[in-house]
Amino acid sequence: MAFAFGKIPRFSPSFSPAELAVVAKNLVSQGDEAEQVRSFEQAFAKYIGADHAVMVPSARYGFHLLLKGWGFGAGDEVIVPALTYFAIPALAEATGVTPVFADIGRNTHVLDPEAFRAAITPNTKAVVPTHLFGTPCDMKAIRAIADEHGIKVIEDVAQATGARFQGQRVGSFGDAAYYTFGLTKNITTLSGAMITTNDADLAASVRAEIDGGTPARLRDRAKEALTGTAMMVATHPKIYPFTVHPAVVLGNRLGKDPIHERFGEAERTYESVPEYYRKSRPRGIQAAVGQLQLERIEDLNGARVRNGRVLDRQLANVPGLEVPLYPEGSEPIYMSFVVHHADRDGLAAALRKRGVDTTIGYMSNCAASALFPERTARAPNAERAFADLLHIPVHPNLQDADLEHMCEAVRQACLELR
Numbered sequence: 370m371a372f373a374f375g376k377i378p379r380f381s382p383s384f385s386p387a388e389l390a391v392v393a394k395n396l397v398s399q400g401d402e403a404e405q406v407r408s409f410e411q412a413f414a415k416y417i418g419a420d421h422a423v424m425v426p427s428a429r430y431g432f433h434l435l436l437k438g439w440g441f442g443a444g445d446e447v448i449v450p451a452l453t454y455f456a457i458p459a460l461a462e463a464t465g466v467t468p469v470f471a472d473i474g475r476n477t478h479v480l481d482p483e484a485f486r487a488a489i490t491p492n493t494k495a496v497v498p499t500h501l502f503g504t505p506c507d508m509k510a511i512r513a514i515a516d517e518h519g520i521k522v523i524e525d526v527a528q529a530t531g532a533r534f535q536g537q538r539v540g541s542f543g544d545a546a547y548y549t550f551g552l553t554k555n556i557t558t559l560s561g562a563m564i565t566t567n568d569a570d571l572a573a574s575v576r577a578e579i580d581g582g583t584p585a586r587l588r589d590r591a592k593e594a595l596t597g598t599a600m601m602v603a604t605h606p607k608i609y610p611f612t613v614h615p616a617v618v619l620g621n622r623l624g625k626d627p628i629h630e631r632f633g634e635a636e637r638t639y640e641s642v643p644e645y646y647r648k649s650r651p652r653g654i655q656a657a658v659g660q661l662q663l664e665r666i667e668d669l670n671g672a673r674v675r676n677g678r679v680l681d682r683q684l685a686n687v688p689g690l691e692v693p694l695y696p697e698g699s700e701p702i703y704m705s706f707v708v709h710h711a712d713r714d715g716l717a718a719a720l721r722k723r724g725v726d727t728t729i730g731y732m733s734n735c736a737a738s739a740l741f742p743e744r745t746a747r748a749p750n751a752e753r754a755f756a757d758l759l760h761i762p763v764h765p766n767l768q769d770a771d772l773e774h775m776c777e778a779v780r781q782a783c784l785e786l787r
């Protein structure tokens with residue numbers, strides 16, 4: 370079903386009746402939670418092609434536990450792409466490890482292997498190839514450089530669960546990887562995350578930390594389930610034009626972005642890893658939802674890929690617009706579709722006028738961020754992307770008519786801005 374009146378939301382979650390039923394069932398009475406978690410972990414490890422998977426409360430905490438598990442700390446460095454989510458370098462610092470920023474490729478949005486090579490010092494212990502926006506990094510090149518220098522590879526798969534590089538799933542190239550399953554991700558566990566690795570000792574050290582925490586509160590999971598269901602209803606093609614869309618338009622007139630305010634997070638650094646991270650051991654209800662979502666992941670990602678390829682083709686030659694590029698061999702899942710325009714605020718406004726909601730997202734050029742004043746680095750591609758990127762909707766609920774409307778809206782908007 371196409372979105373009524375061409376009003377198109379930036380994202381739209383998908384829950385099947387079976388998933389909603391499992392949420393309700395687990396809220397009423399919990400099953401064997403340890404078994405539910407183990408079952409999801411095993412299915413996930415098999416899907417990725419890793420020996421071990423451990424559910425963790427958040428990807429950033431998983432990242433901290435990986436660094437800690439390998440014993441990295443003061444004096445050690447981890448190379449991170451400059452365009453990334455602030456929480457990852459912030460958690461490296463909270464662990465005592467120095468983040469070192471390396472540039473991304475132009476319009477690929479992912480770590481440039483040569484920039485990674487140039488950032489290596491005798492103190493480099495790990496590199497974090499981040500498969501940003503669903504686009505896999507060049508894992509062959511990155512793995513080869515890392516092996517040459519004895520550096521651990523920690524894949525950031527927060528935005529790319531299920532994507533492949535040269536036919537192999539990302540998350541299985543590194544020494545370890547982390548994933549996240551918030552409400553706006555391609556699969557969700559009503560918040561929660563996962564790490565995978567082939568290193569049994571590392572997996573055991575992460576598990577010991579998680580088992581030592583206290584279980585997440587069921588009330589919080591119930592709230593998350595309610596939010597997810599409300600989002601699904603509110604972004605339904607027949608309901609969105611009359612509910613969220615007017616709120617977005619009104620918010621924008623007042624200089625606000627209500628969706629960003631609801632889901633965004635204030636950027637900050639941490640003196641140390643917050644204690645509350647230890648108080649949210651994943652619950653059976655999260656695993657049960659994740660297990661069902663994982664059974665549908667190929668359909669959900671497949672719809673994104675279909676939509677993304679239409680946008681790649683249709684928007685390739687629009688004056689003033691640059692479309693994403695993909696490293697050779699990468700098979701993206703189009704978690705986001707990111708275009709570049711010198712007047713991206715003008716483009717966003719012109720698209721909003723035509724019913725299409727967009728976002729600038731929540732990535733930062735961390736190499737020039739006030740959060741990391743001592744880590745400033747030259748990263749021209751990240752700097753440019755940070756200034757001119759815009760996310761166009763690409764979620765699985767878009768139909769052909771929506772894509773057609775959006776592409777025409779983008780063409781008209783770009784003409785208007787010339």
Ligand SMILES: Cc1ncc(COP(=O)(O)O)c(C=O)c1O
Pocket residue numbers: 426427428429430453454456457499501525527528548549550561562
């Ligand atoms: C690229 C990337 N890395 C890491 C994270 C952190 O995930 P979490 O919020 O589970 O800590 C996110 C969050 O969405 C992300 O987009």
